[in-house]
Amino acid sequence: MKNLKYLVFGMVFGVVLTKAEVISWFRIQEMFRFQSFHMYGVIGSAILVGAISIGLLKKWNVKAIDGQNIKFPVKPYNKAAIYGGLIFGFGWALTGACPGPISRSSVMGIVFLSSRSYLPC
Amino acid sequence: MIDLIHEPWPWYVAGPLIGLMVPLLLVFGNRALGISSSLRHICAMCVPMNIEYFKYEWRNEKWNLAFVGGILIGGLIAAQWMLGDAKVEISQETVTDLSALGVKQFDSYLPADLFSWANLLSVKGFVFMCLGGFLVGFGTRYANGCTSGHSISGLSNLQFGSLVATISFFVGGLLMTHLVLPLIL
Known part of the structure; x- marks a missing residue:
């Protein structure tokens, strides 16, 4: 199954998100109260590594393994980024989670959190 | 090590x-x-x-x-x-602030005071879990991305739309944390 590799990448990602505690409501509160560097460190270093990686992929003209040109993520600006962003921000501070952590039980955009509170999803 | x-x-x-x-x-x-x-x-x-x-x-x-x-x-x-153990070692300042707002349980990833099946049908639980979840789901789709798609992936490729979205995420979170949470916690 060609999607198996994504399952494996996802598993690694899920372990990292859990072990970094970025799925913790408390960590998110700490971040929005500017009382710890943890979340800023995680997000900042992730962006730095991601940006350097993309820069190198472009510089060396690396192809995807199937030989195709890599399609880099393009996110054009529009006003929806502001409105949607603010709405997500409200929800982020309430639930202490973003879609990675709470993608499990979502029905039509209504997301219920698991009662087993340490579960990341 | x-x-x-x-x-x-x-x-x-x-x-x-x-x-x-x-x-x-x-x-x-x-x-x-x-x-x-x-x-x-x-x-x-x-x-x-x-x-x-x-x-x-x-x-x-x-x-x-x-x-x-x-x-x-x-x-x-x-x-x-x-x-x-599932306890998250957050800063003492945060514990103090949240305690002052009435949060009692700090021994897990989420405060069990708020997030539990038993609380789902209370007004507070509904706001934090269902309304919060709805805002996350609706907001990310409206904004065309979340912390992963915009803040990590998009910003890594220096996308302006992602920068705007990420700033909006934070502004929204700050408003909720500092203006609304004190009223509803």
Whole structure:
């Protein structure tokens, strides 16, 4: 199954998100109260590594393994980024989670959190 | 050397690993890291309604569902076998602030005062879980991305739209935390 590799990448990602505690409501509160560097460190270093990686992929003209040109993520600006962003921000501070952590039980955009509170999803 | 299995990972371990997901997915699959679009795929898959937003070939996006499925499995594995104790060592200032607002339970990833099945039917529980979840789901789709798609993936490719979105995420979170939470906690 060609999607198996994504399952494996996802598993690694899920372990990292859990072990970094970025799925913790408390960590998110700490971040929005500017009382710890943890979340800023995680997000900042992730962006730095991601940006350097993309820069190198472009510089060396690396192809995807199937030989195709890599399609880099393009996110054009529009006003929806502001409105949607603010709405997500409200929800982020309430639930202490973003879609990675709470993608499990979502029905039509209504997301219920698991009662087993340490579960990341 | 810290115990990487049972101790929480410091930011300088976890952050770069998250960042490496970006080139990994691009090189091995030509896919851009993103999670919240899976919400849309699931709806398009499960809800056969005549909604324009759900009319697209979601089968091409199965990889994203596999990725999100993997996140769930990875999260379960980590929660079952890789947590020494589930207590999150947050700063004392945060504990003090939250205690003053009435949060009592600090021994898990989330305050059980707020997040539990038993609380789901209370007004407070409904606001934090259902309304909060709705805002996350609706907001990320409206903004066309979440912390992964915009803040990690998009910003890594220096996308202006992602910068605007990320700033908006934070402004929204700050407003909720400092203006609304004190009223409803």
